[in-house]
Amino acid sequence: MNVRYExxxxxxxxxxxxxxxxxxxxCPLEIGAVPNTRTDAYTWGLPGTxxxxxxxxxxxxxxxxxxxxCTVHRHSRxxxxxxxxxxxxxxxxxxxxxxPYATGGEVEIPGFTRDDGAPWRVRLHRIHLEEDAGKxxxxxxxxxxxxxxxxxxxxxIVSEPDLRSAEQAAAYMRELRTLVRALGISQANMEEGxxxxxxxxxxxPVGTEPLGExxxxxxxxxxxxxxxxxxxxxRRQTDLLTHGESIxxxxxxxxxxxxxxxxxxxxxxxxxxxxxxxPDLPPLVIDDAWVDEVRNALPxxxxxxxERWRGLGVAADDASMLAAERDLAEYFDALLVxxxxxxxxxxxxxxxxxxxxxxxxxxxxxxxxxATMLAEIVTMVDDDVISGRTGKDVLGLCWSGEGTxxxxxxxxxxxxxxxxxxxxxxxxxxxxxNPRQLASLLAGKDSLRGxxxxxxxxRSRGQANPxxxxxxxDAALGQAAGSTEEPS
Amino acid sequence: xxxxxxxxxxxxxxxxxxxxxxxxRSGEVTATAxxxxxxxxxxxxxxxxxxxxxxxxxxxxxxxTLDAAHARGxxxxxxxxxxxxxxxLFVTEGIPTTAGSCxxxxxxxxxxxxxxxxxxxxxxxLLGKLSLDEFAMGSSNENVPGEAVRNPWAHDRVAGGSSGxxxxxxxxxxxxxxxxxxxxxxxxxxxxxxxxVGLKPSYGRVTRAGxxxxxxxxxxxxxxxxxxxxxxVVLGALAGPxxxxxxxxxxxxxxxAQACERGTQGLRVGxxxxxxxxxxxxxxxxxxxxxxxxxxxxxGVTLVDIELPHADLGVATxxxxxxAEASSxxxxxxxxxxxxxVTASSVEASVEATRSAGFGAEVRRRILLGTFVxxxxxxxxxxxxxxRVRRLVADDYLEAFAHCDVIASPTAPQPAxxxxxxxxxxxxxxxxxxxxxxxxxxxLPAISIPCGxxxxxxxxxxGLQLVGPxxxxxxxLAVAAxxxxxxxxHHERPPRLIDETSPAAGxx
Numbered sequence: 001m002n003v004r005y006e007x008x009x010x011x012x013x014x015x016x017x018x019x020x021x022x023x024x025x026x027c028p029l030e031i032g033a034v035p036n037t038r039t040d041a042y043t044w045g046l047p048g049t050x051x052x053x054x055x056x057x058x059x060x061x062x063x064x065x066x067x068x069x070c071t072v073h074r075h076s077r078x079x080x081x082x083x084x085x086x087x088x089x090x091x092x093x094x095x096x097x098x099x100p101y102a103t104g105g106e107v108e109i110p111g112f113t114r115d116d117g118a119p120w121r122v123r124l125h126r127i128h129l130e131e132d133a134g135k136x137x138x139x140x141x142x143x144x145x146x147x148x149x150x151x152x153x154x155x156x157i158v159s160e161p162d163l164r165s166a167e168q169a170a171a172y173m174r175e176l177r178t179l180v181r182a183l184g185i186s187q188a189n190m191e192e193g194x195x196x197x198x199x200x201x202x203x204x205p206v207g208t209e210p211l212g213e214x215x216x217x218x219x220x221x222x223x224x225x226x227x228x229x230x231x232x233x234x235r236r237q238t239d240l241l242t243h244g245e246s247i248x249x250x251x252x253x254x255x256x257x258x259x260x261x262x263x264x265x266x267x268x269x270x271x272x273x274x275x276x277x278x279p280d281l282p283p284l285v286i287d288d289a290w291v292d293e294v295r296n297a298l299p300x301x302x303x304x305x306x307e308r309w310r311g312l313g314v315a316a317d318d319a320s321m322l323a324a325e326r327d328l329a330e331y332f333d334a335l336l337v338x339x340x341x342x343x344x345x346x347x348x349x350x351x352x353x354x355x356x357x358x359x360x361x362x363x364x365x366x367x368x369x370x371a372t373m374l375a376e377i378v379t380m381v382d383d384d385v386i387s388g389r390t391g392k393d394v395l396g397l398c399w400s401g402e403g404t405x406x407x408x409x410x411x412x413x414x415x416x417x418x419x420x421x422x423x424x425x426x427x428x429x430x431x432x433x434n435p436r437q438l439a440s441l442l443a444g445k446d447s448l449r450g451x452x453x454x455x456x457x458x459r460s461r462g463q464a465n466p467x468x469x470x471x472x473x474d475a476a477l478g479q480a481a482g483s484t485e486e487p488s
Numbered sequence: 489x490x491x492x493x494x495x496x497x498x499x500x501x502x503x504x505x506x507x508x509x510x511x512x513r514s515g516e517v518t519a520t521a522x523x524x525x526x527x528x529x530x531x532x533x534x535x536x537x538x539x540x541x542x543x544x545x546x547x548x549x550x551x552x553t554l555d556a557a558h559a560r561g562x563x564x565x566x567x568x569x570x571x572x573x574x575x576x577l578f579v580t581e582g583i584p585t586t587a588g589s590c591x592x593x594x595x596x597x598x599x600x601x602x603x604x605x606x607x608x609x610x611x612x613x614l615l616g617k618l619s620l621d622e623f624a625m626g627s628s629n630e631n632v633p634g635e636a637v638r639n640p641w642a643h644d645r646v647a648g649g650s651s652g653x654x655x656x657x658x659x660x661x662x663x664x665x666x667x668x669x670x671x672x673x674x675x676x677x678x679x680x681x682x683x684x685v686g687l688k689p690s691y692g693r694v695t696r697a698g699x700x701x702x703x704x705x706x707x708x709x710x711x712x713x714x715x716x717x718x719x720x721v722v723l724g725a726l727a728g729p730x731x732x733x734x735x736x737x738x739x740x741x742x743x744x745a746q747a748c749e750r751g752t753q754g755l756r757v758g759x760x761x762x763x764x765x766x767x768x769x770x771x772x773x774x775x776x777x778x779x780x781x782x783x784x785x786x787x788g789v790t791l792v793d794i795e796l797p798h799a800d801l802g803v804a805t806x807x808x809x810x811x812a813e814a815s816s817x818x819x820x821x822x823x824x825x826x827x828x829x830v831t832a833s834s835v836e837a838s839v840e841a842t843r844s845a846g847f848g849a850e851v852r853r854r855i856l857l858g859t860f861v862x863x864x865x866x867x868x869x870x871x872x873x874x875x876r877v878r879r880l881v882a883d884d885y886l887e888a889f890a891h892c893d894v895i896a897s898p899t900a901p902q903p904a905x906x907x908x909x910x911x912x913x914x915x916x917x918x919x920x921x922x923x924x925x926x927x928x929x930x931x932l933p934a935i936s937i938p939c940g941x942x943x944x945x946x947x948x949x950x951g952l953q954l955v956g957p958x959x960x961x962x963x964x965l966a967v968a969a970x971x972x973x974x975x976x977x978h979h980e981r982p983p984r985l986i987d988e989t990s991p992a993a994g995x996x
Contacts, residue, residue, distance in 0.1 A: 041599045045820040047592065047700040048579035048601050050733050080816050082862075084839050091819020145824075274862035276816050276871070279705035280696075281734050 005203040005241060007234045008211055009169050010125075010161035013176055014154050015186045016132065016194040017060045023131045023153035024051030024094060031192055035137070035146035043151045045089030050280050051078075057153040060185040061101060061129050062286060062294040064155055067179055067301050068124055070105030072291050076128075078278040083271055086145050087134035095130035095156075097275045101284060102127040107159075107179070108303055109171045110320045122172050123160040129284075130154050149193075161200065161211060166230035170223045173197060178302045178324045190222050197226055201233045203241060212237075213247040218264060220254050229254035232261055305329055312336075312344035318352045328364045331371050338375030339382075347378050354395055369398045376405040385409070386416050389462035417464040420472055423456070426464065427476045430455045442481050449473075500525040501661040502981070505570050505718040508664060509611075512558065512569035519551035519558075519569030523613055526571045529662045530615065535643075536660055537635040538653040540576050541584050542616035547571070550613045566725055568611030573666040575654050576617035577624055578603045578709075579698040583614075587700045588622045588650075590633050591821045591846030593828055601698015602732055603667055603709055610725040618666055619653030622848045623818065624674050624702045626650050627920050628910065631850040636907055640682060640982035642946040645904035648678030654712045655682035659982055665713045665722050669699055671706045672806050673899075673924025676936035679712050680899035680951020683938045683980060685968075686712045687719040689727060690959050691931030697732030701817040703810035704735075706928040715978050716937060716968040720744035723961065739959075747962035752787045752970030755963065757954075758794035758892030768919060770902045776940030776950040777898045780971060783939075784896070787970045794888040794895065798880045799926060803918055805881065806925040808861050808874035814851075815858025821846065853914065882930035889957040894967045897923045899936040899951030923953055933961040937968050938977035949980070 022029050025042035042049040065072045079097035105124035112120035134150035136143055157176060163169045177195055180186040188195040202214035217233055220226045232254070237247055249267040254260075300308075302323040309319040309332075322332045332351055339347045355374060359367055374395070381391040386409055394405050394414065402408060409415055417423055430452060431438050441448040456469050500508070500522050511517045527544055554569050579585050579601035586592040604614065621631040629637040629652025637652035639645035640660040647656040651668035655678035658666050668675045670688035679686025687710045694709045701707060711722035724744045730736035759781065764774065785791055823829030823842030830841035847855065861870035888895060900920055910917045927934035932955050939952035952971065956964030972978055 044825055046579075046597065046599070046826065047585070047587065047595075047820070048597070048698045050697050050701075052732060052734055082816060082819055084819065084822060084836070086822070086824045086835055089820065089825065091822065092816055272864050274816075274859065274864070275867075276812060276862055279703075279735075279813055280701075 003242070004206045005238055006206045007164060007230075008161045008202045008204060008214075009163035009165075009230060010200045011157075011159050011163065011169060011172065012198040012200070013157045013159075013173065014196040015157065015176070015180055015188055017057055017153040017155060018184075018186050018194070019054065019056050019060065019153055021054055021056075022151040023054050023057050023129065025049075025151060026052075027151065029152055030148070031187075031194065033148055035144070035148060038148040039150070043089065043147050045091075051094060051278070053281065053284065054153060057129060058101075058284065058286065059290075059294060060153075060183070061127065061155050062291060063183050063185060063298060064157075064180060065102035065105065065127055066291070066295050066298060067183055068105040068107055068127070068157075070102035070124060070127055072102050072286055073099070074286060074288075075099070076101035076284045076286070078129075078281045078284065080276045080278050081273040082276075083273060085133070087136050087147075087150070089134065089147060089150055092276075093131060093133060094278055094281070096128035100126040100128035101286060107172065107175055109168060109175055110303075110306065110316075111171060112168055120168070122162040125158040125160050127155055127157050130156060161202070166227040166234070169199060169230055170227040173223060173226060174324070175302075182299060182302045182305075182323075182326045182329070184299070184326060193221065196221070199226065199230055199233075201230055201237065202247070203234065203237045213249050215247065215250050215252055217252045217254055217261065220256075225254060225256045228256070228259055229261065232259060236261060299326070302329070309344065309348070312341045314344050314348040318348040321352055321356075322348060325364065331364050331367075334371035335375050335378070338372050339378050343378060343382050346382055347375070350374060350378050350391075354392060358395075358399060368401060369395065373398050373405055380405060380409065384416055384418060384465050384467075386414055387462050387465065389457075390414050390416065393462075414463060417460055418468055420468065423460075423464055423468055423472045424476065426456050426459050427452075427472055430459060431476065431480065438480065442477065499661075501529045501664075503664065504715055505567065505664045505713060505721055508570045509564075509566060509568055509721075512554070513564060515558070517569075519554040519613060520548070522569055523547050523551040523571055523615070526615060526663060529660070533640075533657070533660045533662050536638045536640060536647075536656050538619055538637050538647075538657040538660070538662065539573070540586060540588070540617050540619050540634075540653070543583055543614060546583075547613050547615050550608075554611060554613070565609060565611030566721065567607065570612050570665070571615050571663050572607060572612045573615055573618045573654060573657050573663045574604060574607075575620050575651050575666065575668040577620060577669050577700045577702075578617075578667060579700065580604050580614070580617065583617065585617065585700070587624070588620045588632055589846065589848065589851065591823075591827050591843070593846075595826050599698075602695045602730055603698055603726065605698075606726055607667065612725075615663060618651070618657055618668075620674075621650035621652070622851050623700070623814070624650040624669055624671055624707075625814065625850050625854055627673070627677055627917050628905070628907070629653065629678070630907065630911060631848055633848065638907075639904045639948075641948055642904065644906055645946070645948065646681065646907050648681035648900070648904065650674040650678070651686075651712065652678045652682075655679050655684055655686065658682070658684045658712045658714060661981065661984075665711055665718060667709060667722075667726070668712050669702075669707055669709050670924075670928065671702050671708075671810060672921045672928050675710050675712060676924050676934060676951065676953060677900050677920065679936045680938075680953075681904040681949065683949025683977070683982070684712055684714050685716055685719050685935065685937050685978065686710070687723060687935045687961075688927060688933065689723060689961060690933045690956075691928075692735050692737040693727050693933070693959070693961070694723075695730030695733040695736045697730055697736075701813075703813035704817060705813060706806075706810060708928075716935070716965060716972045717745065717748050719935065720748050720965050720969075742962055744961060744965055747965045748969035750962070750966040752784065752789045752967055754788065754790075755894065755967055756790045756792050756892040757781070757784055757967060758792050758888055758895045760794050760796045760799065760888075760895070760897065763796065763799050763897060763923070766901075766922075768901045768922070769898065770942075772942040772944060773898050773901060773903060773950050775943070777896075777952060780939040780952045781896065783971055783974050784967065787974050789967065789970070792892050794891055796881075796884045796888060796926065798877065798884050801877050802881055802925045802929060803922055805874045805877045806921065806929060807857070807918055808870050809878060809929075811854040811858035812861050812871050812874075813858070815855045815862065818847070818851070818855055850914070878929045881926060885926065885930045885932060885955070886957075893957070893960075893963045895955040896967075897953050897955075899923060899953040903942050903948040903950055927955050932956060932958060933964050935964055935968050937971060938980065939971070939975070940977060941980070949977075
């Protein structure tokens, strides 16, 4: 009998908060600094040092909890999680165990819907604050530890097992990245390790409820590899189950070079972390006033932005793309202010296709064309002042700093031919030069119509209004047909 | 060596903290003269093994700086020119800090703990670091890599612990005061055994930043002095909000010196008689304790009987909790970033070898015990239960304080015991903490003051413990000062040690 399996996936996502200092000390925080230059007595775990909570970290964590519709708890507690490893300066990590500051909550994944058409929502089990460990650096046969990252503020976002495929898991990660970037609380860069993910994967026969035994994939460092690692694990488990074997709980690493998983540890050698409420830290108290203060300062969230833009007619894909980055979203909103919301769909299209095409992977902040300039181009094209083709050229000129769109169109005579006279003259020229093709067209070979349109546009250097060309061409063909019929 | 019993007012080492500070301010004596007199006392008392490290030249330079500042007319701090010693659990920049352990041998801290900073800001002059049981774990100052501290009253007896070095140094007139730490009685018990005053403040009154952690929810720093009023002055300079300790309260510091002058009239002192019934209580200690109660009654205090129903669970609860926290706090000593490292074939093996070599037997015992009680499988049965009993113990105190202002008991059930006497039996050692651990479990202020001497055997001091309600050091100090005003015990001094080569020996 052939059983079909459904994959059940839950993610534990670590996200480093972008703050001036670490979670429990005023030590400066900086990614990419020379190893061990962003440390202090606390970071080194020197005797006598104590943790002092960073209020800004709690503030950022509250914002994330509100943005994911979590319940923010008035009282939560920090605990110590013990294990010996050189990258852990105190021999324990300060985290939140039994009493996290936020529970519940949900995240909508754009692009995925349930069978009934409702948006796909991933429920969150909890979010908690914790400090990061240092980083082991292996050079040849020797190893060192960089403690710059030790004590960095992390939020860990633990989802319920609500994801059903690798692509969905990757989309959920992207949405979390979009969200924390929109909140301005993290750079959330997987390659730099400011966004990290462990994936719990299990299988169950389609249509059944109980969860199968799960395996955990540790620390995958890109969206692509995450999806591939999960797929590999789904294949591995499916293979085992279809051969009548059972799944043994284990922790896996992903070797992306060989697209292969390897076992890091099995259930038997699972660590006992000897959790202990941290006696150095009083309960974390987040009162209603603080929550309200953070709520009132929340920016518009990506989901809300997408919805607003789609209401203005922006294509779903464009809306997702533009909402993904806070700066980009703000650029688009500035563009909308200048073009007016009636042109939202076309403005989005220009931004996504033309401007982002030029930008490549560079951030919008480095774009030389401000939103007001792009708005001028969009508006002129939309109002038939210039053609779309000319619009793209003008954008290129603006990009190189040649001037503003209005100046360029004015000075270089790029305005669109919107009067019938000059267009008729162009048509007459083209007809005169291509008598055979004209005869064929008039004889019924309609496919040649495009050839004539192209010739006319080319002759106008792209400035002829295409709709005008179409109507005048029809008129001219009517006339030509009349004149050729007359002699018969 | 000659023993001289008489006090000598010309000897600066017998002056109180307040007298010294006043004399420096008035120009009567210089900080330099005071420091020299005390350094000479350190030389004479070397055989007590109270000091792990001396900083004579630093102290002389500091004293000279203070004298120069005074000469320029600058105001000195409340402890200006007064020498002190720090238990070697306080972190001192540039001065070796070992916690009495081989695992920190050779560590020279790159930063100063807040205690040292506050003392220096107040003008006190550091003479060195004082011996202690390793990581403050012990009641006899015998858990040391080197020589155990001798009790100044009888050298074959222990000085108590863990702050034995601090209590012995203050008792032997090497320093007028010392800072120590108290996790289950580590200030009060050695103070009692050495015949001096030891004060543990309310939990959160004094910062823990820069104090090497033993059991963080119980640890508290405080002074050891020769009088209640000196303790009040030092506490005033030590207490207050801390930028480095989240458990230190953000409250203004009361005037503790003034609290000593309140008088005892109308105050109610509670006594839990059931706690005195056990046969572990020494007869001389019992007699001295009841005599102290009579002194208090004569001073206008009302004695009331109180109950502390869970007091007999205190020691067991304490040893589960302190071991759990210690196993966690001491996890950082892996030899990877500081301290000696034993290299081995792997990181794990190196950490194991480093810790096995670096920690002494008692510390290893508590780490093992603490690791055991924090295992997932045993957490509820041990740590969880101990945490709940702790709550009951604390509630007992709050209930008792509905009927009294201060609770009195002996500080320790026995006077100073013989060196080596209890080493084979850790449980007997732990039971010596029966009167002191309650204040730590409940976070209450407590003080030990001299209240008499043994009558049988060698003449050994006995301590009276007074425990105050939460944050009410003032009530505790008022009763303690009242007792001090009515007695002369705090003027008693141990047989003086004289180095026969010193000029003082010839002149006396």
